[in-house]
Amino acid sequence: MTRFIYCFLAIGLGVAPAEVRLADIFSDHAVLQRNQPVPVWGWANPGEEVTVAFNGQTHTTIATDAGTWRVDLDPMSALAEGATLQVAGSNVITRTGILVGEVWLCGGQSNMEWTVTSSRDAEMEIAAAEFPLIRHVKVAKNIEAGPIKTFTGEWTVCSPDTVGDYTAVGYFFARRLHRDLGVPIGLVNSTWGGTPVEAWLPPDSLHDPAMAVTVSRHQYSVNQTILAQNERYQSELTEWQTARAAAAKTGKVFATEEPARPWQPGPFKTATVLYNGMIEPLLPYALGGVIWYQGEGNGGQPETYRAMFSELINQWRAKFEQPELPFYWAQLASWDAGNGDSTGWAFLREAQQQTLALPYTGQAILMDVGEAFDIHPRNKQDVGDRLARIALANAYDHDVAYRGPNYTAITYRQNELIVHFANGKGLTTRDGEPPRGFEVAGIDNEFVPATTATVAGDTVVLTSDIVAHPRNVRYAWRRWVDANLQNGETLPAEPFRTDMD
DSSP, rough: OOOHHHHHHHHHEEEEEEEEOOOOOOTTOOOEEEEOOOOEEEEOOTTTTEEEEEEEEEEEOOOTTEEEEEEEOOOOOOEEEEEEEEEEESSSSEEEEEEEEEEEEESSSHHHHHHHGSTTHHHHHHHHHTTEEEEEEEEOOOSSSSSSSOOOOOOEEEEETTTTGSBHHHHHHHHHHHHHHHHHHEEEEOOTTTTGGGGGSSSGGGGGGHHHHHHHHHHHHHHHHHHHHHHHHHHHHHHHHHHHHHHHHHHOOOOOOOOOOOOOOOOOGSTTHHHHTTTGGTTTOOOOOEEEEEEEGGOOOOOOOEEEEEHHHHHHHHHHTTOOOOOEEEEOOOOOOTOOOHHHHHHHHHHHGGGGGGGTTTOOOOTTOOOBBSSSSSHHHHHHHHHHHHHHHTSOOOOOOOOOEEEEEEEETTTTEEEESOOOTTTTTTTSSOOEEEEOOOOOOOEEEEEEEEETEEEEEOOOSSSOOOOOOSOOOSOOOOOEEETTTOOBOOOEOOOOO
């Protein structure tokens, strides 16, 4: 009778014993990582026994005093036929259609978020997307002041009905991996357009005084730029309103357009808030690696980007408990938008290049992919394929060319400057024209376009009618440049400069 009264009161008060819960990332059709331990976790009543069964394995644990539980499945080979994941405690949770293969986290801003529907040859690509062993989950956009453990999103099976909403870079990356590896591929898509790198940093990063200063300096710079834009806008708006009032007073026609309100940053640009809401809920899901396309949101602050980007990579590896987690990114593509001669993005690309000093990293060059007046190149096929080449060569030990010509040295011969490249076998240009994008300078470091550029073996020979004795060279060192140098594998040459500070 006492037990009956307790249950009656509990129901009447809306209070009931907590059910066993499973982390949101484990929905139907999920892909688990092969060949390494696979954490499975969730929540239950403190002290409750929880049993997890999958693919012939059974693991039991006891929920902690905080009401959390976790088991680690033993490493598994690839599994292409859907199996059932079952979690049992006071209740039973069943997830079906679970595969085992390679799982990659797709991170960054709009160029990674960009969907297959909006990409080049979308109709043809969607019609051909019959790949039931490729799966995708989109993490819902979410801003949080502190780390949380839940998110909204479910795994879907790749088909013409679903692929249109997938990250295009991620899909083309997965398609190449699936074809070459012959195993299921899972994509965890956690992206948000227009976001800076610091929004994806965990709060722990700011416990380091040096990193806190770096992030603060960056955000101060952004705020100062915004303040100047707003002050200029307010001045122009006041002048416009005065002129309109004067015209109305005299009866004259006033056709001048109102000044456009400048861009304002959203709250999603604040440090740590996207990590809190869109990465923390995934921890510690087992991954094969991360692919990343971001940097436009930090294009004006290359001096702080390398430190923050390196911190992000190191922190994510620690948070996912995988210190050697492969991390590959897309270098910023060319983009004009009326200011293509500026060099800010060139230095941002250099910061990305310098981040290769971290182990288990790689970078896809996109100088030939960019579109002059669209920050979102529609050619996501080459982006995904180049990232996949890096993964195949470095993470999976396949014999695949993945790097284009990269500068190694310069030599001098009278008035000629000779640029030497590694990975330059079959050095050529993509359009059969002489190499474009080279600038030279003398000891004054005043750069001008090279007068002639000639491919000679795995070198490019430069001359200048303006600089009598060229000493330094830059290649593709502008935000927008139609650079055309590539190797025999059609992989583009990497931007570089020899006038290092």
